[in-house]
């Protein structure tokens with residue numbers, strides 16, 4: 001292909017991307033009033049912030065995570081902020097029976113469901129792959145299989161309400177990020193499963209939206225504790241991140257990218273200049289010699 005043609009195609013790509021990203025949004029918080037929403041991994045971080053936004057918007061909220069004391073505090077705050085109702089179920093997503101139980105609890109409470117936000121992740125390391133296959137298996141159960149289990153259980157209710165599934169993922173689930181092999185595996189798996197499911201929903205006119213959220217570095221306590229010593233870029237605010245995820249779900253967007261540009265550029269480079277993206281990703285990390293070899 002001639003150079004001019006390549007440049008033309010690249011320009012068209014940039015114009016289309018700009019148009020796509022600057023498209024007008026029409027989000028009205030009232031839409032979430034009295035809506036029945038499950039948020040997983042809501043005892044801390046982005047999940048906790050999503051619960052507070054939903055509370056302000058007057059939703060019925062069911063939150064889940066392992067630590068009961070934290071969930072109790074989040075529920076109390078949600079009620080103060082104006083939630084139509086707020087409840088929790090505590091347990092571990094390593095157990096698929098628990099994942100199913102959370103959805104059954106929503107059915108028992110509300111007799112239906114409008115939105116399911118899948119956000120929890122199991123604890124992992126940010127370091128060279130240590131050869132521990134059991135850790136990958138465990139993380140696949142928590143970060144991937146429990147998402148599939150909850151989706152299978154919730155689909156009948158979501159079909160009935162023409163509801164939404166929101167899947168929280170990461171740049172590490174779309175591009176090559178070092179020191180995250182087990183975590184990255186689980187996030188790429190989510191893209192495969194939910195991408196295929198979304199296509200099937202469209203073919204069947206099922207009218208259940210699936211919003212896939214690709215996030216960059218966010219200032220949650222756990223992320224900052226794990227990687228702030230090696231990150232050159234500053235983290236983005238979790239409160240705004242949580243709101244963008246909710247908006248994306250309500251607007252039935254195919255994907256949410258947050259922070260927009262930090263995610264849009266790597267995704268554009270991924271297919272056009274993969275080596276450059278690999279280099280920039282490595283370059284975004286400093287002091288890698290501190291990261292211990294396994």
Ligand SMILES: NC(=O)C1=CN([C@@H]2O[C@H](COP(=O)(O)OP(=O)(O)OC[C@H]3O[C@@H](n4cnc5c(N)ncnc54)[C@H](OP(=O)(O)O)[C@@H]3O)[C@@H](O)[C@H]2O)C=CC1
Nearest residue numbers: 041043044045046065066067092093120170218220222223
């Ligand atoms: N922060 C970041 O920089 C980025 C985050 N993301 C994504 O955003 C989402 C939220 O991340 P973030 O807020 O930082 O994470 P946090 O570590 O703050 O929160 C994780 C949540 O999951 C829960 N959890 C942990 N283990 C289990 C388990 N075994 N079973 C059930 N729940 C569990 C935790 O509660 P408890 O311990 O009480 O169970 C907590 O509520 C994730 O999907 C993550 O991949 C994506 C890109 C970047």
Ligand SMILES: CC(C)CCC[C@@H](C)[C@H]1CC[C@H]2[C@@H]3C(=O)C=C4C[C@@H](O)CC[C@]4(C)[C@H]3CC[C@]12C
Nearest residue numbers: 170171172177216217223226227266280281284
């Ligand atoms: C082009 C570059 C600027 C992109 C580099 C972005 C990289 C370095 C960003 C993008 C996604 C980020 C990780 C993430 O998704 C979630 C977690 C889980 C949390 O518990 C601990 C931190 C961790 C591993 C984040 C670490 C930093 C990551 C790899």
